[in-house]
Amino acid sequence: MDQIKIGKFIAKCRKEKNLTQFQLAEKLNITDRAISKWENAKSMPDSSIMIELCNLLDITVNELLIGERIDKGKYLEQAENNLVELKKYIENQNKLQINLSYTFRITSLIVDLVFTFIILFGTIDTLSEIILIIAFVLVSLICLFTSAHIELLAGYYQCNKCGNKYIPNKNFFSFSMQIGTKRYLKCPKCHKRSWNTKVLKK
Ligand SMILES: [Zn+2]
Structure with a gap:
C-alpha cells in the first residue's frame, strides 16, 4: 500500500466534495489533525471509520486502499x-x-x-x-x-484452555509473567489462567 498516494487521493476527493479538513473531521466525529495525518501519509484511516469516510468521499474502500479511482x-x-x-x-x-x-x-x-x-x-x-x-x-x-x-x-493472545484469541487487558498485562512468546494470563472467555501464546493472526 502506498500511503503517500492514498493521502493525496483523500485530499483530492475531499476537495472535490468542497470540504475542509475540519468539516470532514466533524462529519466523522474525529479531530482534523487525524485527517491531516492521513493526507500527509503519517497514518492510515482506522478500519472503524473507513466505510463512513468512503461514503462521504463517494469512493469505494478498494479505491481508497489503492489511492485512485x-x-x-x-x-x-x-x-x-x-x-x-x-x-x-x-x-x-x-x-x-x-x-x-x-x-x-x-x-x-x-x-x-x-x-x-x-x-x-x-x-x-x-x-x-x-x-x-x-x-x-x-x-x-x-x-x-x-x-x-x-x-x-x-496481534492477539490465544488461550491455552479454550483456544479463544483476544487482546488482553492493558493493566494486568504489564505485570503478567512472560516466557518467550507466552504470557500467563486469565482468558476473558473461559476465565481460566494459563500460559497463553502470542499469535499475529485471528
Ligand atoms: Zn479460555
Missing part, C-alpha cells in the same frame, strides 16, 4: 490485489511492533545489568547508591510498560 471492468481484479496487499501491510506492521517491543526489553536488561554492576562493585557513597536504585527501578518500569504497550498493539 478504479475502472468498473478491473474492479474485481483490483479488489483481490488489495486484499493481498492489505494482509502484507498488517503482517509488516505487527512484525515492526514486536521488534520494537523486544528492543525495549533488551535495552531495559542492559540498563539493569549496568546499574546492578555499579551498585555491587562500584565504590560509591550511600546517597548515590539510593539514587541509582531509584533510577534503576524507574527505568525498568518505563521499559516494562512501554514494551507491554507496544506488544499489545500487535
